[in-house]
Amino acid sequence: VSHVVVSKAEGAVYRLSELEPSLRARSLASITGKDPRHVEAILREAERVLRVRGEVIITETRHGLVCANSGVDLSNVGEDRAAALPRDPDLSAQAIRRGIEEATGRKVAVIIADSHGRPFRRGAVNVAIGCSGIQPIWDRRGERDLYGRVLRSKQICVADELASAAELVMGQADEGVPVAIIRGYRYTPGEEGASSIIRPRGENLFL
Amino acid sequence: VSHVVVSKAEGAVYRLSELEPSLRARSLASITGKDPRHVEAILREAERVLRVRGEVIITETRHGLVCANSGVDLSNVGEDRAAALPRDPDLSAQAIRRGIEEATGRKVAVIIADSHGRPFRRGAVNVAIGCSGIQPIWDRRGERDLYGRVLRSKQICVADELASAAELVMGQADEGVPVAIIRGYRYTPGEEGASSIIRPRGENLFL
Structure with a gap:
């Protein structure tokens, strides 16, 4: 959204x-x-x-x-x-999710997205500023690669990747498409919210 | 890829x-x-x-x-x-593209992707480190929004968004899926390469 x-x-x-x-x-x-x-x-x-x-x-x-x-x-x-951005985008995502689940009886996850610039790369991409029902970061540490080697540092922010995928069909100008429905992606349910994606100041190496 | x-x-x-x-x-x-x-x-x-x-x-x-x-x-x-990363990922993308076009007679664009961390956000996302045949950044400045207002600062890095979308079906561990085919996305052809996504040092506000 x-x-x-x-x-x-x-x-x-x-x-x-x-x-x-x-x-x-x-x-x-x-x-x-x-x-x-x-x-x-x-x-x-x-x-x-x-x-x-x-x-x-x-x-x-x-x-x-x-x-x-x-x-x-x-x-x-x-x-x-x-x-402005929604006051509490995770709460907004939760409210939208509850609304959809009550109206349809289906379990869904909701991501609220905005396009943000990146410090080291030109052009903006859509990222998840709020989410509900999906674990935003898929922690794959401990899994094995094709050769059986244990992965030590693979954490993928699937919520941001889903937001980016959605931007490709939503656009930013006069498309008038404020919502994209993503089907077929097997996500891990979770209640953490997109605020957990934000790197805490102590972890931040560039500020 | x-x-x-x-x-x-x-x-x-x-x-x-x-x-x-x-x-x-x-x-x-x-x-x-x-x-x-x-x-x-x-x-x-x-x-x-x-x-x-x-x-x-x-x-x-x-x-x-x-x-x-x-x-x-x-x-x-x-x-x-x-x-390591390919020596010249844009050239690699070009070679793969030529190979596909010669083998199939179809026009395609090729993106070579790697998952990179972000300074201010946790978790990595796939980004385009090389590309051929697609304009990596869609410059929408000058277009109008739903209310007719001219956009002043919208540049979207669609190559990175496509790379992120692909990661969702490719994975990083033992999936053994090194290539995703994206169909139906209307991109702008171009020969700029993904090196143009890299923010030049003079534009970089965080280093």
Whole structure:
């Protein structure tokens, strides 16, 4: 599920004309050439500002996500509006999952996705910012390879890979496809949530 | 295509018993608890060592990729062996593509993938280290959203998203599935190669 449609449904949307940019927001806006009210929304969603260069503002959001503009998006929300990320994307995913399971009687897992840039690679990819019903990281340590060698360090973030796969059919512009249904993938059920994907500060070697 | 099968076919495989670990390799091995001969291979493939913590060695490879162990993999190559990344993965992808096109008469695009960790997120995901026939980054700037607003910053790395989608059916352990065929995705043809995904040092805000 695209985060924008969730943010809209939950009211996690700023009206730009109602935002009073702080001194800091106006200063960052003049450096980056962004709308000061957009920057105000970015700062309100940020735990801390990590990098500013050109028109790029990289922050750590209140969720702990490292991304551009605190994930505050001006696309596909309409004029005078900016969509923030859902307050608690794992909880949002859980609510959507319960709704689908009650309506259909089927067991599903739900992933809420947003496209994020990467520090060392150009272009954004969809990642899982929230999930429910699926173990986001598949820990394959202890399994064996084709030659019988025990794997020592294989942990795959299948939730992010599923989010990326979904982006290929959802798009980001005027497709109007906010949800993709993935069938046939055998996932491990789990209740950990996508917040567990975020590398804790102590593990982070690049900040 | 999994990089390991390409590296094997191209002979980009070290015999550990033939490697003479340098002083630096032995020192890094004692810090990280790795096999000194594995570390020797890692250093030979590295342009520079970026971070060392616990048993993790993050390097920039000669290709410019930032990843653990210079991508030198002990899995699925057999005893006494370590698979490096292909020397020029874009060229490898081109050769595979030509081979498929000659054998079948069909136009295809080829992506060579490896699973890489991410600095701010736990778990690895498959990314495109080489490609041929597909424009790896879809630049959607200038397109309009559902409300007619012009997109200013949407560039999506579809090659990485396709690599991630493929990982979900290929696996990393004893599946023995080194290739996935993706059908039905409408990509933009291009000859840029996956080396263009690597963020140039000057653009890199976290190193």
